[in-house]
Amino acid sequence: MGGVTTLQQDLVRLDDIRDAAARVSGLVVRTPLLPCPWADDLWLKPESLQPIGAFKLRGATNALHRLDLERRSAGVITHSSGNHGQALAYAGRALGIPVTVVMPDVSTPLKIEATRGYGAEVILVPQSQREIVAGQLVAERGLTLIPPYDHPDIIAGQGTVGLEIFEDLSSVDVVLVPVGGGGLSSGVATAVKSLAPRVAVIGVEPAVAADAAESLAAGVVRTLPEARMLSTVADGLRTPLSELTLAHLSAYLDAIITVTEEEILDAVKTLARKARLIAEPSGAVTTAAVLHHRDALPAGRTVAVVSGGNLDPKLAATLFA
Amino acid sequence: MGGVTTLQQDLVRLDDIRDAAARVSGLVVRTPLLPCPWADDLWLKPESLQPIGAFKLRGATNALHRLDLERRSAGVITHSSGNHGQALAYAGRALGIPVTVVMPDVSTPLKIEATRGYGAEVILVPQSQREIVAGQLVAERGLTLIPPYDHPDIIAGQGTVGLEIFEDLSSVDVVLVPVGGGGLSSGVATAVKSLAPRVAVIGVEPAVAADAAESLAAGVVRTLPEARMLSTVADGLRTPLSELTLAHLSAYLDAIITVTEEEILDAVKTLARKARLIAEPSGAVTTAAVLHHRDALPAGRTVAVVSGGNLDPKLAATLFA
Structure with a gap:
């Protein structure tokens, strides 16, 4: 092409x-x-x-594995509310890395519960605020942003x-x-x-x-x-x-x-x-x-x-x- | 026990x-x-x-594999109409062994079509005649009976x-x-x-x-x-x-x-x-x-x-x- x-x-x-x-x-x-x-x-x-x-578990697991000890202990964050958020939560639990997922407050209870169920901290914000809040948390808490594909x-x-x-x-x-x-x-x-x-x-x-x-x-x-x-x-x-x-x-x-x-x-x-x-x-x-x-x-x-x-x-x- | x-x-x-x-x-x-x-x-x-x-495919494949060349070319038969019949049909096609499945004439069209779809010859008989007909075909055609579990x-x-x-x-x-x-x-x-x-x-x-x-x-x-x-x-x-x-x-x-x-x-x-x-x-x-x-x-x-x-x-x- x-x-x-x-x-x-x-x-x-x-x-x-x-x-x-x-x-x-x-x-x-x-x-x-x-x-x-x-x-x-x-x-x-x-x-x-x-x-x-x-499949999202593969990329999330690889990305977490690549972090150094300092970044691992500080934790990671994503503002993807779908399969990537759950993948990151699951992989984080397996590797002992704290995971925060910023989700729109209109998310279905099923999705919120699933992400929490894998051990992630879920922060609910208005749809338009997701990236802003995630960016703030990166700055304030020293979290590493793990994007869903980019x-x-x-x-x-x-x-x-x-x-x-x-x-x-x-x-x-x-x-x-x-x-x-x-x-x-x-x-x-x-x-x-x-x-x-x-x-x-x-x-x-x-x-x-x-x-x-x-x-x-x-x-x-x-x-x-x-x-x-x-x-x-x-x-x-x-x-x-x-x-x-x-x-x-x-x-x-x-x-x-x-x-x-x-x-x-x-x-x-x-x-x-x-x-x-x-x-x-x-x-x-x-x-x-x-x-x-x-x-x-x-x-x-x-x-x-x-x-x-x-x-x-x-x-x-x-x-x- | x-x-x-x-x-x-x-x-x-x-x-x-x-x-x-x-x-x-x-x-x-x-x-x-x-x-x-x-x-x-x-x-x-x-x-x-x-x-x-x-899982039935595992046993059927193993049983067919164990047959000598003469029995393979003569073909096999079963009177099990469920998963075993389909497993035998599928395994027979993969190994080039002719398979006959005797099924009750009250079987659902879905099951009959699936078994035929895997390449088996399906013979429909009254429920009570299944074993008898299978036995006759063993005698007449020299087929080997492959039982479902015994x-x-x-x-x-x-x-x-x-x-x-x-x-x-x-x-x-x-x-x-x-x-x-x-x-x-x-x-x-x-x-x-x-x-x-x-x-x-x-x-x-x-x-x-x-x-x-x-x-x-x-x-x-x-x-x-x-x-x-x-x-x-x-x-x-x-x-x-x-x-x-x-x-x-x-x-x-x-x-x-x-x-x-x-x-x-x-x-x-x-x-x-x-x-x-x-x-x-x-x-x-x-x-x-x-x-x-x-x-x-x-x-x-x-x-x-x-x-x-x-x-x-x-x-x-x-x-x-």
């Missing part, structure tokens, strides 16, 4: 991802590849089976998904990965293309919120109006790329495929019925691409990363009714 | 299970242990993630679940395993107790169909009235033990815990909501034991085998309702 004009940056390298794999070993689940008798040449990489229900340690941690795919199926031809902020897709693309340039690594995002496709085409980070981003059911993919993730995707991603909202929900159902996995919409976009856009994909042995399983219970009730 | 008066038999040994593990490697999914933040010291062994949705090769194959548990968590204290016909529980108990006699291996079955508990207490295979067996939602656990599986369980199982129908359904829901796994009731009995009978279990690091995920779609609709 030519035409990229972003500032040249130091990209994460395969060795960084290998180092991350050694660090997270034993702290994250080594997920298997699941063959799918219901689709030709398809394997699933079910990151929904991580204890917090998403950091080399996070990208390297998520990249371990790509290493494992190749370890388990070195004859893989196509890897499909969801694209939100770009942490997972950057890491996976870097790992897979570094190991085997012949493998096609293809990002998948919702058609109604295809900011990554636009950004890659333009060569600069493009954001879409909030109303459009909010219109996708795939709430984990409403985030724009960063300069850093755009640089990785520009270097390593072969293409982006977009899927409709109907296709995403159909994939959530199919994963439950046929693969016996509870997936969240953001995690199901890759399966949606296989089910509904196989003609647009390269042929061959295909791995779809199912990035998470934190399905909203209300949505689940309608899907399985 | 003393008082066993069954004929002494040659029990499956740890080496048989190790040999089985080498045979099934690459043909079955190496399932991970999943830590559960929602329950203390609990890990799940999700056999629901096997491509046919149940065979050392099946028990050794299922026992690979126990090997893997110990490989991944050698500090395990308690292993919980569902007891139906006893193939899985015999194999797992043999593997785990041979590797580490200190580990408690505990079988779990529905209280309304607790024939294994009665059989172990009596020292002979006891069957319950069909109406009682049919009254459990855990349809995979309606089968009586055989002499062979009773002998293994008598030798290796520490205890049996029973769970109620309500507890089983609650565990199916919990697995969907908190572990993001679709489990069938038979696969959820071990989680039910943890959720509702922890006081009756030995303390410590506990692994619950989730044996299968072929959940009836009507029951699935109630999961998030």
Whole structure:
């Protein structure tokens, strides 16, 4: 994907991802590849089976592991209220590092309880104040901010998904990965293309919120109006790329495929019925691409990363009714 | 559990299970242990993630692998219409062995299609004629009958679940395993107790169909009235033990815990909501034991085998309702 004009940056390298794999070993689940008798040449990489229900645990664990003793004892903070906040809380508890999560005061009680349940201090503030409050706490308490995707340690941690795919199926031809902020897709693309340039690594995002496709085409980070981003059911993919993730995707991603909202929900159902996995919409976009856009994909042995399983219970009730 | 008066038999040994593990490697999914933040010291062994949705693939693959070339080319047959029939069909296709499954003509179209979909020849007969027709086909066509659990090769194959548990968590204290016909529980108990006699291996079955508990207490295979067996939602656990599986369980199982129908359904829901796994009731009995009978279990690091995920779609609709 030519035409990229972003500032040249130091990209994460395969060795960084290998180092991350050694660090997270034993702290994250080594997920298997699941063959799918219901689709030709398809394997699933079910990151929904991580204890917090998403791949985010890999990056958070790697980033915390990289901190020196002083920063560890001071503690860390994030203003991401979704899977990254829970991942950081869980990883912090495992490593004995205090974690603070600044969440909007409109968060669901379920999310707040889950984050507290993993041992984090949760601070509720108005939506617009999240970053400001987090910044204040960084200054006042000497906390280290751990961003959800815009950091080399996070990208390297998520990249371990790509290493494992190749370890388990070195004859893989196509890897499909969801694209939100770009942490997972950057890491996976870097790992897979570094190991085997012949493998096609293809990002998948919702058609109604295809900011990554636009950004890659333009060569600069493009954001879409909030109303459009909010219109996708795939709430984990409403985030724009960063300069850093755009640089990785520009270097390593072969293409982006977009899927409709109907296709995403159909994939959530199919994963439950046929693969016996509870997936969240953001995690199901890759399966949606296989089910509904196989003609647009390269042929061959295909791995779809199912990035998470934190399905909203209300949505689940309608899907399985 | 003393008082066993069954004929002494040659029990499956740890080496048989190790040999089985080498045979099934690459043909079955190496399932991970999943830590559960929602329950203390609990890990799940999700056999629901096997491509046919149940552990049965392990035993079927091992049994087929053991056949000589002549028997392989003649083909195999079973009159089990559930997960074993599908497992045999799937394993037969992978190994190039023709598979015939004799099913009752009242089977659901879903089950018939699934079995045919894996490449097996399905023969529909009245329920009462299943064994007779299978026997005729063995005689006429020279097919080899592969029973669902009453065979050392099946028990050794299922026992690979126990090997893997110990490989991944050698500090395990308690292993919980569902007891139906006893193939899985015999194999797992043999593997785990041979590797580490200190580990408690505990079988779990529905209280309304607790024939294994009665059989172990009596020292002979006891069957319950069909109406009682049919009254459990855990349809995979309606089968009586055989002499062979009773002998293994008598030798290796520490205890049996029973769970109620309500507890089983609650565990199916919990697995969907908190572990993001679709489990069938038979696969959820071990989680039910943890959720509702922890006081009756030995303390410590506990692994619950989730044996299968072929959940009836009507029951699935109630999961998030």
